[in-house]
Amino acid sequence: MPLPKTPALTTDCVVFDAEARVLLIRRRGHEPYAGSYALPGGFVEIGETVENACRREALEETGIKIDVLRLVGVYSDPARDPRGHTVSVAYVTILPRAVVPKAGSDAAGAEWIDDWRSVELAFDHAQILEDAEALLRVRRRD
Numbered sequence: 001m002p003l004p005k006t007p008a009l010t011t012d013c014v015v016f017d018a019e020a021r022v023l024l025i026r027r028r029g030h031e032p033y034a035g036s037y038a039l040p041g042g043f044v045e046i047g048e049t050v051e052n053a054c055r056r057e058a059l060e061e062t063g064i065k066i067d068v069l070r071l072v073g074v075y076s077d078p079a080r081d082p083r084g085h086t087v088s089v090a091y092v093t094i095l096p097r098a099v100v101p102k103a104g105s106d107a108a109g110a111e112w113i114d115d116w117r118s119v120e121l122a123f124d125h126a127q128i129l130e131d132a133e134a135l136l137r138v139r140r141r142d
Helices: 050-062 125-141
Strands: 008-016 022-027 041-043 070-075 086-094 107-113
Touching (some): 050 086, 050 107, 086 125
Antiparallel strands (some): 022 107
């Protein structure tokens, strides 16, 4: 899908369970990053809040319903998506218990990963995960 000449708006959802595993999807056979692990997320629809887009994308791609979200940050490097300039708003949540994910939408798979650093991630999702973990560490100290 070609992107418009103005930046596109997306959302990325960092979902941890009580065991500190992260929920990742496997991208379908579409470029960029076909078959790679990624955070659940996607394009924000017209008339939709970014928060609701995060919840919708997580549900569509993993079958998991998300309620409480905490802002991680805004990611706007023009080179973060090889298709064109895409700005993403990332959120984090911690589920009290792991729910079995069911891949759907444009996800070829969805699973809980113990050590996300051991897998190759699409886009700038490693940076987003690092920022989410740092945010949660600071929050625990407060």
